[in-house]
Amino acid sequence: MSTRDECVALDATDALAPLRDEFTLNEHEIYLDGNSLGPVSRAVSKRVNEVINEQWGHGLVRSWNDAGWMAMPTRLGDRLAPLIGAKPGEVLVADTLTFMLAKLIGGALDQRKDRYVVLTDAANFHSDLYIVQAMASRAGRPITVKAIERSALEGELSEDVALVMLTHVDFRSGEMLDLKGITTKVHDVGALMLWDLAHSAGAVPLDVEGANVDFAAGCGYKYLNGGPGSPGFLYVRKSWQGVLENPLPGWLGHARPFDFESEYVPAKGMQAFVTSSPSIVALAALDGALDVWERASMEQVRVKSLRLTDLFIELVEARLPDVFDIATPRDHAKRASQVALRHAESYGIVQALIERGVVGDFRDPDIARFGFTPLYLRFVDVFDAVEILVEVMNTELYRDAKFAQRNAVT
Ligand SMILES: Cc1ncc(COP(=O)(O)O)c(C=O)c1O
Structure with a gap:
């Protein structure tokens, strides 16, 4: 089974690692929901500010012509x-x-x-x-x-x-x-x-x-x-x-x-x-x-994406044998960049994970869904996310009544 040190070593040689700094991510949170809503990047804030303050702010209607709108x-x-x-x-x-x-x-x-x-x-x-x-x-x-x-x-x-x-x-x-x-x-x-x-x-x-x-x-x-x-x-x-x-x-x-x-x-x-x-x-x-x-090619992203999802599947299987049914194909040719875990209590599990700083989402009827986005995710994040999942499962934290309340967006 992969160790945390091995994950740290993988991050140290990852060519995509510097891109993480481009994104706004909450400290102490592992964001595994970029397959639903990706995080904001510095370039987004800069461009939006330019458009609001300069093009719209000063250029007003002229910007339809002058700013290439x-x-x-x-x-x-x-x-x-x-x-x-x-x-x-x-x-x-x-x-x-x-x-x-x-x-x-x-x-x-x-x-x-x-x-x-x-x-x-x-x-x-x-x-x-x-x-x-x-x-x-x-x-x-x-x-x-x-x-x-x-x-x-x-x-x-x-x-x-x-x-x-x-x-x-x-x-x-x-x-x-x-x-x-x-x-x-x-x-x-x-x-x-x-x-x-x-x-x-x-x-x-x-x-x-x-x-x-x-x-x-x-x-x-x-x-x-x-x-x-x-x-x-x-x-x-x-x-x-x-x-x-x-x-x-x-x-x-x-x-x-x-x-x-x-x-x-x-x-x-x-x-x-x-x-x-x-x-x-x-x-x-x-x-x-x-x-x-x-600064990133789709080919680089794909290589890392498969490594991240392989790692997640490997760790979930090793640490939580027979707890989840892994709905995502093992075959790389049939796998994209998310992993879906089936469990009757998936809704509560996802809510408990979010409270513990691992953000995924739930899809009806029984899927806990995790997106792996190589532009800002580290191997060590995958390791730590599984550690927290193990804790949520072993303590049965997900059974807490507060996690049963369905939000409008799941
Ligand atoms: C596969 C798929 N198709 C369509 C949609 C709907 O997209 P929109 O809300 O942009 O119309 C979504 C939204 O998540 C989706 O996942």
Whole structure:
């Protein structure tokens, strides 16, 4: 079993270790929830302050022209593109994720007008299930949305299928799906593929280009550390641009927004997927958050992420044998950057851990979820977090009545 000294030694030689200083983290707290809300970084505070005090404060309305505000959705898209394996001009940062999915689902369904089935995962994030159903019911033809078991996907693929919409990394278990393999099978029957990359962007290396993905979307507040409610991103493969229509058109996606024409004419490229005024302060936060990626490659992050999750699994198994069912795959090819532990008392366990300074979260019905974010997490943090988990379990602290009270956000 790994020792604390070994963890300290790993931290001493970790090339990513200096990046921790870029983030604001509470002293004596181990933050294992960056898969839900990433922490703020110095560059975020700096950029947001600049925008508020200088661009908005002094520039006022002139800053739409002078400070490049109008170009922020596409400029940030270009900054984010390498993290998902896209090219410049293929990514847009604007609305939050569910809206992005709505745009892509609506646009995609119009491209397969002779098909009447949409496939998705029964275990998909509930917002994805709601929005796909809502968009399908408004597609102007009867469409059946089939929320199926992931393992049944191949059997369900047929020439009736217009669109397959999946989340690449399961938000509960952390299981990662085969981006390229699935996309290829979906294309083999002539259907389109839309991936939700919420738990993938900034967590694992992605190659949407190489996998021939049609469309993808993700959020900015998890592993990208863009802040609560940060704008999300949308990817449209180059070959679909100018073909795929934005079903939620607005003035800023128009080719000539300040001509105030009553007829909608889409702008060229990704700008056509902008609907309304960009949230400049929120975009500035994400812009700052992206700075850290100039000092870290996704490949470095992946190597450390797997070491961190391996270490956590190893220590939990060694120190708490048979206490938890580990829902996250051991196979590196199927594991992203979180570990999910199943236990009937998971809610209380997570609350007790938070009180003891280890922040994770709970996902219904029985998952204690821990995110491992290599930009600011140390190996020694993993060791110490497991020590505290052992204490919580051995003392049965989680049974305290105060930990039974469900918060609105779990
Ligand atoms: C997999 C997945 N999809 C969609 C969403 C919804 O994102 P938003 O609130 O930005 O619309 C989330 C939120 O956490 C998510 O985890």
